[in-house]
Amino acid sequence: MTSAIVVGTGIAGLTFALHAARRGVDVTLVSKAAADEGSTRLAQGGIAGAVFAADRISDHARDTLAAGAGLCDEAAVHVLVSEGPARVRELAGWGIAFDRDADGRLRGGLEAAHSFPRILHAGGDATGLAIESALLRAAREAGIRIIEHAFLTGIVMSAGRANGVRLLREGRSQTLTADAIVLATGGAGRLFSRTTNPRVATGDGIAAALRAGAEVRDLEFVQFHPTVLAAGSPFLISEAVRGEGATLIDDEGNRFALDAHPDGELAPRDVVARAVAACMAAQGGRPVRLDATRVPRLRERFPSIDAAMRERGLDWTREPVPVTPAAHYLMGGVRTDLHARTTLPGLYAIGETARTGVHGANRLASNSLLEGAVFGARAAADVARGGGDHPLRATSPARAEASGDILPFSREALQELMWAHAGLIRDADGLRLAADTIAAWCAGRPAPRTVAEHEDDNLLLVAQSLVAAALARPASVGAHCRSDDMPRSPLPVPALSVPSGAAC
Template identity: 50%
Template sequence: MPSIIVVGSGVAGMTAALEAVGSYDVTLLTKATLAQSNTRYAQGGVAVVIDNMKDPGAPKLGDTVESHVANTLVAGAGLSDKDTVGILCAEGPAAMDELIERGVKFDRHDGELSHGLEAAHDYPRILHAGGDATGAGIAYALIDRVRESDISVRTQTTVVDLLIEDDRCVGVMLLGGEELRADHVILATGGAGQLFPYSTNPAIATADGLGMALRAGVVAADLEFYQFHPTSLDAPGNFLVSEAVRGEGATLIDADGNRFMFDVHPDGELAPRDVVARGIAMQMAKQPGKPVRLDATALGAEFLAKRFPNIDAACRAQGFDWGEVPIPVTPAAHYYMGGIRTDEWGRTSLSGLYAVGEAACNGLHGANRLASNSLLEGAVYGTRVIEGLKDPQPVVAFDDEWPAPITVDLLDDPEADDVNRTDLQRLMWDAAGLARNGPDLEAAIAELKRCKAPTVNDAKSAEDANLLVVARAVVTSALARKESRGGHYRTDFPETDPAQARHSSVVSHA
């Protein structure tokens, strides 16, 4: 029986493992517990056209796959790949049926699936579970199925590099030197929130798959595009305050209690995430020392506690009664549109290596992800990556939408100091956060060259080595794109340039 190693235990990784088991000898690796993933912390829900689902009681809302596609393309700011978007939206209902079969209990009202509205969606198409605990509902259901299966699971296991022989990935190297070999390796390692000091991601989101792929010479894409969620709680931990809160009617107000987002965009609080995040940042700059606040008081304490129990608990833990008083919010790093460059089957530029979920970039999200498309992506493409193994190609073939990659220098100065994660995060926030400019990016490249990857002797040093690699690639990509588009905003090039409506690609030189 052919073998597969899946690295990562979010919705993409566990879906791929469950789809493969029975036809493949599957090993699932995770550096923490099965539940520690970005999936576990996702709140808002899953965007899907529920009219097309098999549930005979599903309401007919007038929603269509075509509308979901259109909304995704608009949010992607001209860079979302139409084919991958079409796949996501058309195959989404079947993916949700499969999640329900695997035990995910989406919220229902009078027996019918509940559905919410979020920013930049034309219809209420967001399925949620446990109110604001959708990711947890998905994660724990899939964990139960994984534990019941013949999948070999290894937790607390850190992968430090890819094994490559004859231009093919043949396995992974573990911390301590152990080699695991397989016919196929699937990276589902999630995002890179720990590049920044303020992030809604858990501490494990250290860009491990992307870092390993870059070191191996695998092509990455769209690394300049990072999504900053507009509303994290302005308190230690930056707890995510879901987009769905604004979808239910909460408003953003300035220090004087006035709504300001309609001065920024005609959709106000429900504008695309990049617009809202920058709008908040600009307002914060106008009132230094005073926070922007999210006013959900009109929704009432009872409704908030029922609809958003986890956010309610987090607010109260920080001393905020958000049913009575507006809460302070601030943007924080949330989701990576860029990643390991793949096609619609998860194939990369290296034979034998595949990537899915937030670790991958197939052009789906473009320059700015549409809210609640991420969990759907993991479910849809976690299935497709296994389907693609039935007719594997030596390497992925990309069309003309993907230009030749630029090169990022990963060579370390042996005399340099080991990278310090806190310093790296501050540098990335200042130079490659919500607003960028050429001089700051050039200075960041120079500063990152004055650091070297630490000797990998524990999990943290392995993570720091990956963060340094990815940070260099991010600032190189951001410097190369001389325009503003989606999650990439340049103060020295504030306009969107139609001539640059192309994906970017990066490959390492080491």
């Protein structure tokens, strides 16, 4: 019997597990924390899909390509939008009750850069939680083995093939082996001082893939969400709120987003996020405000967000609330093909860990949950038919230089460094400073022993690769904004492997 180990229990990992088990694969799911503690459960915005009669798959493809600023893989986009409706219907079959109107018809929402209201939600703004709960329940009912609180410390390679994982459980090292290894560990939002990502998003799968020799690509494309509550701990305010009519205003009450793009608050996320940052800078760093006071049924439509507002003593039905940008989603990751194969035999990557090519330079809103479901299912089919012996062809890697004096390291210092020099707006001088500082922090680091030390090493390695990728792309495009080259013109860049001299 073919066996597979899946590291990660979000929508991508769980979809893979359910599809693979159905095809007779012996699946083991591994979770860094509790199985339901990850990014999927936090997703508010919903899942996109051309499931309405008046919508067209070709329109969903066009919107995805436009948002990606010319850097999407068209074949991957075609797979996403053409197979997406089936995956959405499958989710409904697993028990996700998507929201419906008074007549019992599916309710579609509108988000930035979509030409049609094709976003499905469950429980208003609790779509991710509904999906996570239903898939996890289905996995347990199917008897799929789930190992919780097990930290991935490395990928086991034998004769050039991935055939196992090294885990840290209760302070002890453990090795598990399988015919296929699937990375579904999410992104690396904890690289930045401001992020919507949960505490577990420390780039573990991407770092493990880099150390094993797999290629990564597009790490410079980090999506910054423009509306994160700037009162208390960071809390995302879904783009769907703006889709329902909420506006962004400055200290004087002006809708400044319209000055940046004709679509205003519903322009692509990178445009809106930079407009928010520019407005904040112009008003002395003070947050801008989101005005949702005219949105009908606000509390009913967005109950989770409303609860968070109330916890912070805010009444967003009566007054605008302060918001700021924050790191939200990594468009790049481990490079994969249309079957989720990486450049290493036996190793797959899905979800935010992967760079499938569907997002290009800027993810279209609500395509991420869809990507996890579509490519999770595709990876399962490939593993079941033994496709892991045919990896993606490798390309020549770029190398980053390591230099600089040793400086005091802390995770907070790394996060502030990345926010300042590899965040919303970058330039060559800041990126070189970041590269030198990270290289200095990496030099001479002792071998990690605890989970926190492993996480720090993973963050440093992914940060090193992200900064190298940002330096290698001198032109601004999509979410990658270089202040030293403001015109948008996509340039091809090579994939990245472990930078030379990397000790992390």
